[in-house]
Amino acid sequence: AQKVTQAQTEISVVEKEDVTLDCVYETRDTTYYLFWYKQPPSGELVFLIRRNSFDEQNEISGRYSWNFQKSTSSFNFTITASQVVDSAVYFCALSGEQGAQKLVFGQGTRLTINP
Amino acid sequence: DTGVSQDPRHKITKRGQNVTFRCDPISEHNRLYWYRQTLGQGPEFLTYFQNEAQLEKSRLLSDRFSAERPKGSFSTLEIQRTEQGDSAMYLCASSSTFGQGVTGELFFGEGSRLTVL
Numbered sequence: 001a002q003k004v005t006q007a008q009t010e011i012s013v014v015e016k017e018d019v020t021l022d023c024v025y026e027t028r029d030t031t032y033y034l035f036w037y038k039q040p041p042s043g044e045l046v047f048l049i050r051r052n053s054f055d056e057q058n059e060i061s062g063r064y065s066w067n068f069q070k071s072t073s074s075f076n077f078t079i080t081a082s083q084v085v086d087s088a089v090y091f092c093a094l095s096g097e098q099g100a101q102k103l104v105f106g107q108g109t110r111l112t113i114n115p
Numbered sequence: 116d117t118g119v120s121q122d123p124r125h126k127i128t129k130r131g132q133n134v135t136f137r138c139d140p141i142s143e144h145n146r147l148y149w150y151r152q153t154l155g156q157g158p159e160f161l162t163y164f165q166n167e168a169q170l171e172k173s174r175l176l177s178d179r180f181s182a183e184r185p186k187g188s189f190s191t192l193e194i195q196r197t198e199q200g201d202s203a204m205y206l207c208a209s210s211s212t213f214g215q216g217v218t219g220e221l222f223f224g225e226g227s228r229l230t231v232l
Contacts, residue, residue: 004157035220037223042225043204043225043226043228044223044224044225044226045158045206045208045221045223046223047220047221047222050220091157091158093157102160102163102171103150103158103160103221104160105157105158105159106157107155107156107157108155108156108157
């Protein structure tokens with residue numbers, strides 16, 4: 001069975017601090033896909049990134065970066081120089097070989113950036 | 116492109132009543148998904164359609180739940196004889212199997228929040 005664990009339920013930091021959100025996954029699939037979504041107070045899940053299991057290259061997009069390590073089954077997300085607008089619930093998710101139709105989500109991490 | 120829209124955004128009902136939610140996906144998307152999210156939890160997969168065909172249903176989808184996508188465009192999710200445990204946010208998402216392929220991102224709506232009294 002597939003499982004995603006986000007051990008950090010809530011994180012609170014002061015603006016401009018760097019923050020890392022942890023994600024650990026379990027799967028028996030050899031091909032799988034990892035995702036991060038952001039859920040602001042409006043409720044709509046916003047796609048941030050997709051990574052497939054064969055691509056362990058880390059990715060940076062502006063203040064966001066992702067560290068994928070198959071050896072530890074982790075897909076961590078770092079926000080550099082955090083801003084108040086980054087406050088949201090962040091979800092890590094996993095899908096198997098059949099693709100994205102059945103995402104398994106973690107419980108989410110509520111991130112609060114204080115001014 | 117107006118994104119995925121869901122209606123109603125909020126629904127309060129009494130236990131035992133039936134409720135129906137509607138989802139309008141992004142127009143060119145052929146896949147449509149329903150997820151359920153309870154407070155403090157991540158979304159859980161319920162079911163998905165490719166065009167008008169319902170291809171998979173989760174065990175979470177009891178006999179009281181039925182979803183349709185009659186013309187391969189909008190979808191409805193009906194819950195019969197609602198129970199307090201049905202209180203949740205019902206999220207709809209859509210995606211395309213073209214272009215980005217089946218591993219493409221899901222585009223989510225803002226959800227329909229159900230409260231069963």
